[in-house]
Amino acid sequence: MQRTCLKRGKSEVDDYLRAEGRKIAMVLKLQTNDSMWVSSHYSDLVEKYPEMYVAVRRKEVIGTSKDYDELFSELKRRFDNVDDITIEYITKKEVMLLH
Secondary structure, X not given: OHHHHHHHHHHHHHHHHHHHHHHHHHHHHHHHHHXXXXXXXXXXXXXXXXXXXXXXXXXXXXXXEOOHHHHHHHHHHHOOOOOOOEEEEEOOOOOOOOO
């Protein structure tokens, strides 16, 4: 009897982990797509939102602010889930990326 419960519990945990893994993969794909969208529209964004944080969801600007914490708080008030929102700082200054 006890072994059956343990097997059922493990199966439920495995199902949960698989479902969570799919959710994480979907969020990462959306964020990657939005980051690529920001990169390809950077010149337009820098003209509209210089030196600002820009929140993007599904290739659409959904919020901006000069203060990251303010923007993040606003997004949490407006949306139930903020996991799939990409926030990027838009600047006219040249940025060097290190690999």
